[in-house]
Amino acid sequence: DFALAMALANKVADIAEAQSHHPDLSIAWGKCKVEIWTHKIRGLTESDFYFAAKADRAFSAMDVG
Secondary structure: OHHHHHHHHHHHHHHHHHHOOOOEEEEEOOEEEEEOOEOOOOEOOHHHHHHHHHHHHHHHOOOOO
């Protein structure tokens, strides 16, 4: 639902602030799209993969029913 999508977006935002590494987020009913890439180099870096793993763990820890 929308509340769970927002909850995940907020968890990802907390991770982003802690790492100073900010993804693009798109939120809709039942969806939270997280796009991770390094804008400066227009590609992926090792830190992008670390961030993605942390975002995945945040999602896995949620009680989505």
